[in-house]
Amino acid sequence: MKKNSNPRIRNSHRQVPDEWFTWRERDQSTAERLSRPSLSYWEDAWKRLVKNKLAMSGLFFLIGLVTMAIIGPILSPYDVHTNDLPNQYQPPSAEHWFGTDSHGRDVFTRTWYGARISLFVGLMAALIDVSIGIIYGGLSGYKGGRTDNIMMRIIEILYGLPYLLVVILLLVVLEPSLTTIIIALTVTGWVGMARIVRGQVLQIKNYEFVLASKSFGTKTPRIIRKNLLPNTMGPIIVQMTLTVPSAIFAEAFLSFIGLGIQSPYASWGVMASDSLGAILSGNWWTLFFPAFFISFTMFAFNVLGDGLQDALDPKLRK
Amino acid sequence: MLRYILKRLLIMVITLWIIVTLTFVLMVSIPGSPFNSDQTSNETVQENLERHYNLDKPYHIQYLLYLKSIATLEFGPSIKQPNQTVNDLLGRSFPISFELGMVTIIVAVISGILLGIIAALRHNGIVDYLAMGVAVLGISIPNFILATLLIQQLAVNAEWFPVATWSSPAHMVLPVLALATGPMAIIARLTRSTMLEVLTQDYIKMARAKGLNPWKIIFKHALRNALMPVVTIMGTLLAGILTGTFVIEQIFAIPGMGKYFVESINHRDYPVIMGTTVFYSSFLIIMLFLVDIAYGILDPRIKVNKKEGE
16 A cells, blocks of 8 residues: 555644643563563473363373273283183173174283383384484584585485385394384384484574574583574474374284284284284174274374474464 | 486485395395295205205305396296296286276375365365364374275175275275375375465465456466475375285285285295385385476476586
8 A cells, every 4th residue: 555645644643632641650670571471482382282172182092091001901800812712702891891802812901902012112113213313313414514415315315215115124034023123113214303303403503592602612512412402302202293103003004914013912903903804704893992092093193293293383482 | 407317316226226235135134045945845956946046156146146137127936836936926916006006196196185275275164174184084094994994884884895806996996995095184284284375475365366266376376386295295105005005905805016915925935025025115216216306397496406506
């Protein structure tokens, strides 16, 4: 719009008489006080996360799941591996809350036992990915120049390797066990994390507060620890919440094609794979419970990750 | 541009070489000879077999022979299925898997983009929440679980579709649905968020102010820019669909590569495992390379030429 050319409007403020205005009492002691408490980055993020109902329900589901994974198998009178063939394919009842499977094993017990394995695989894979990713990405981003160039070429090559195929290859040769699955999942899994950390570090290391820190003579490890890492935590946490479900999915997938945890050990993938034939004969519960918990765990991590992404984004801070 | 392509090509060749070498090292490190099974307990027979497959030669010669056989696309014989080579298996099963994969991608891309656009246009409306709810569910439910649910509900209970195998278009519906839901959900979410961003930009306002047809604005002006991130993740989605075919083909008894691959894993048929892995990986790595090049050509903002100056 053009500047107001109507003289009556342009000069209207002159017609407001001065006596309409009075001086207000001014208290010097409160003038500088902030009207609301200052929130740290984490307090603010937490407040915003709490407001996100979907993300919070995901969080509560996961807390409940972890609790049941710990106490569930203890609560139940049945053993995870013991077969009870006369009692095979019992529908859910007061004795077997989730029914029994083809070997007469209690599905309730096996589900929580499977939760232990799935959550353990997911969390360990995420932790290892984060540790390697932070060191590799941090070094690459902070050093910059030639080092960064070489390290990034390596990442580019590793990134091109098909993740699950490498995992399958390794598992075909290694003895299948929990440790080998976690190793196989993390061999190339850390690459994504390293890329994210590097991107963040590259950006932050040029900010003035890092320069100020440097000009005070702070040593490099301390700069990385105190200035760079805390400011990269947001994206790292978000990436972690997305790594856990993908590791859980990978474990279920591998168990399903016969490369993961082996039966009789219970993991959700093994349970789903074992009960494939069962649902065609109407024993839906043997598939339903592991399938439900795999899907809901992935769902919970996904919505929590989405919520954290919004909550931890400083640009969205109000 | 040529320089960029050459650089990507070099990286692709190195990645392929790593995969091939890794497979070789793993194959050699498997304890015992592949012929240590019950049928060939005779020592002379075993020695003859090993000589026939060059297993008596030193490792470096074996490695060179292996590289040569891969370069000439000869993946060797199957151990567990006599008179069958890996090439026979691939030649028979690859077209089926390829068909399944292609139909899945087309379905996933089209439905994902449409869902994303609708959600973005009805931002924060009921349709948006519904579409995104479906998308989060689609990401959360593993495809092998979705597949069994579909079989139970739509094939066994409702009898709308055949339970398994691969012969008519009706047979394709359930496997494609099970395989396409995940990628579709990812594409829908991505399209929605980039569409939302693009729709607030000045040139869209300008187009609206000019009084252009709203559909033309969406499909010609907004979507074109909103689709760039979708192109970026095509490589990852391809990898996901490809590994997805392993279980889907197994569940639906589709005689594709994935089914043979999983069977060879269960039978520990090493040459088939290694051959198919190399084939799969090469296929994927080449696809990733093509996606990268396509991205470089499609997005005018990426100055691939800039890399020349570095």
